[in-house]
Amino acid sequence: MSEKAIICKDLTKQFGDFKAVNKISFDVGQGEIFGFLGANGAGKTTAMRMLCGLSFPTSGEASVAGFNVYRQQEKIKASIGYMSQKFSLYENLTVYENIEFYGGVYGLSRKEIRTRGEDLVNRLGMVNETKKLVAGLPLGWKQKLAFSVAVFHRPKIVFLDEPTGGVDPVTRRQFWDLIYEAAADGITVFVTTHYMDEAEYCHRISIMVDGRVEALDTPAGLKSRFKANSMDEVFYQLARQAQRSGD
Amino acid sequence: MQPSVTLKDIVMTYDKGRVKAVNRVSFDVQHGEVFGLIGPDGAGKTSIFRMLTTLLLADSGSATVEGLDVVKDYQAIRNRVGYMPGRFSLYQDLTVHENLQFFATVFNTSIEENYDLIKEIYEQIKPFNKRPAGKLSGGMKQKLALCCALIHKPEVLFLDEPTTGVDAVSRKEFWDMLKRLKEQNISILVSTPYMDEATLCDRIALIQNGNIMSVDTPQNILAAFPEKLYAAKAKDFYSLLKQFRSDPAISSCYAFGEYVHLTLKDEAKNESFIKELADKYGAEEFEVKIIAPTIEDSFIRLMREDDGSPVQNTAMHE
Numbered sequence: 001m002s003e004k005a006i007i008c009k010d011l012t013k014q015f016g017d018f019k020a021v022n023k024i025s026f027d028v029g030q031g032e033i034f035g036f037l038g039a040n041g042a043g044k045t046t047a048m049r050m051l052c053g054l055s056f057p058t059s060g061e062a063s064v065a066g067f068n069v070y071r072q073q074e075k076i077k078a079s080i081g082y083m084s085q086k087f088s089l090y091e092n093l094t095v096y097e098n099i100e101f102y103g104g105v106y107g108l109s110r111k112e113i114r115t116r117g118e119d120l121v122n123r124l125g126m127v128n129e130t131k132k133l134v135a136g137l138p139l140g141w142k143q144k145l146a147f148s149v150a151v152f153h154r155p156k157i158v159f160l161d162e163p164t165g166g167v168d169p170v171t172r173r174q175f176w177d178l179i180y181e182a183a184a185d186g187i188t189v190f191v192t193t194h195y196m197d198e199a200e201y202c203h204r205i206s207i208m209v210d211g212r213v214e215a216l217d218t219p220a221g222l223k224s225r226f227k228a229n230s231m232d233e234v235f236y237q238l239a240r241q242a243q244r245s246g247d
Numbered sequence: 248m249q250p251s252v253t254l255k256d257i258v259m260t261y262d263k264g265r266v267k268a269v270n271r272v273s274f275d276v277q278h279g280e281v282f283g284l285i286g287p288d289g290a291g292k293t294s295i296f297r298m299l300t301t302l303l304l305a306d307s308g309s310a311t312v313e314g315l316d317v318v319k320d321y322q323a324i325r326n327r328v329g330y331m332p333g334r335f336s337l338y339q340d341l342t343v344h345e346n347l348q349f350f351a352t353v354f355n356t357s358i359e360e361n362y363d364l365i366k367e368i369y370e371q372i373k374p375f376n377k378r379p380a381g382k383l384s385g386g387m388k389q390k391l392a393l394c395c396a397l398i399h400k401p402e403v404l405f406l407d408e409p410t411t412g413v414d415a416v417s418r419k420e421f422w423d424m425l426k427r428l429k430e431q432n433i434s435i436l437v438s439t440p441y442m443d444e445a446t447l448c449d450r451i452a453l454i455q456n457g458n459i460m461s462v463d464t465p466q467n468i469l470a471a472f473p474e475k476l477y478a479a480k481a482k483d484f485y486s487l488l489k490q491f492r493s494d495p496a497i498s499s500c501y502a503f504g505e506y507v508h509l510t511l512k513d514e515a516k517n518e519s520f521i522k523e524l525a526d527k528y529g530a531e532e533f534e535v536k537i538i539a540p541t542i543e544d545s546f547i548r549l550m551r552e553d554d555g556s557p558v559q560n561t562a563m564h565e
Binding site for chain 2: 138167171184220
């Protein structure tokens with residue numbers, strides 16, 4: 001992976017005396033699936049907000065899709081997609097209206113929205129649902145739609161904040177198929193999850209503890225370094241040293 | 248001795264019968280048992296909790312808690328159960344101590360009276376006694392909610408997804424707390440979407456779309472897995488997954504961490520057959536072994552039996 005989608009050097013965010021994110025450094029390659037793990041309160045959300053151009057770092061450097069996090073926040077926003085479990089779709093708009101809305105926000109033409117929109121609902125098997133309100137869809141469908149909408153404008157990077165909570169094990173795996181497809185298309189995937197088996201699907205994983213990146217490697221590399229059989233054990237060994245708790 | 252909780256043919260619907268949330272569900276929870284309701288969002292778990300805690304009426308069927316009928320004896324039940332709903336439901340602008348005091352008073356008791364029951368959990372949040380509950384971290388909120396549900400020394404504890412959205416370390420701590428409560432002979436009905444937590448329960452019900460697919464000990468559910476299960480991996484994981492999934496000789500194939508778990512259509516075949524398949528697809532660094540199933544394997548298996556093969560008909564995989 002020659003090109004870097006994200007470059008991060010000593011990135012820090014301080015609230016008063018509290019270092020929410022404390023000098024984190026890492027690179028993410030184009031088309032990589034990068035798992036961003038950490039206990040509640042470790043600083044994941046704060047770090048992600050800086051990388052998405054939603055908050056200014058206190059110090060350190062970072063570029064996302066080639067744009068500077070201090071000076072080019074709007075360019076970053078146009079180059080990324082974002083999906084979280086809590087907020088992504090408008091429940092009282094239909095499936096197709098959501099697609100149109102997001103396509104419009106990201107500056108796609110009517111024609112592009114129409115052709116890509118058709119392709120999207122076909123791939124998701126939602127052709128008969130396009131005129132239904134999102135509120136009435138099963139959670140698993142909402143998650144797949146939310147992801148597809150987040151990559152609808154073909155961003156360089158998509159940020160996924162705990163995308164798969166609460167669904168059945170088959171639907172959860174179908175969701176990861178979408179992630180793999182996106183990565184195969186060259187989209188960089190930056191994902192947080194509480195499911196440790198999903199951490200194994202990532203190319204590389206970083207684990208944050210108390211604002212710092214305590215470990216960063218491939219899943220196999222981490223397991224051998226911590227002499228653990230599963231990512232669960234790796235995570236537990238690292239996260240239980242945490243001094244601070246909670247968000 | 249009669250069971251602590253019984254449900255018989257419970258049916259619950261919403262939206263004037265248009266949405267069926269719970270479909271003829273029956274099971275019992277024994278005294279001092281940790282019983283897990285395992286299933287995804289929308290499976291009907293919360294409806295069952297609300298019905299048992301006398302907050303919702305079932306359309307049909309019957310249920311008892313400590314021998315009391317959920318409809319006739321609803322007031323008596325409310326004094327004898329503790330309920331921790333899935334959504335944080337304490338008073339956000341009251342402090343930790345005020346919340347606990349409030350729940351103790353409502354149940355006509357005091358914090359001191361049953362202090363031994365909550366001591367171990369409460370001491371962990373006591374340093375934050377004067378903090379408003381809304382300003383606590385996720386893990387601490389969870390501990391406070393558990394204390395409030397326990398303060399009147401209930402005989403049955405209902406915990407609706409207490410560990411959802413909580414990190415792996417806090418989840419583990421929470422289950423250790425439950426184990427100690429169980430020793431006090433409190434019956435516990437707990438729900439979770441995390442399949443790995445199922446093995447921490449004495450017995451479990453696997454639930455999906457309002458239907459109970461199986462009720463048994465985790466060990467028995469695992470033992471009932473009907474076929475040989477294999478785990479395989481290769482250098483290019485995603486290609487292997489796609490190739491195996493579309494291969495006619497393979498019956499099921501799902502990603503499980505760094506491995507794919509698969510079963511064969513022909514039970515007489517074995518690892519060497521799978522190895523040959525992998526060679527045919529040119530898989531590098533290929534490994535395959537027979538493994539024992541996990542609860543998640545069993546759950547997926549039961550889901551497929553329930554409504555055909557959900558994976559193939561959701562279009563994602565052609």
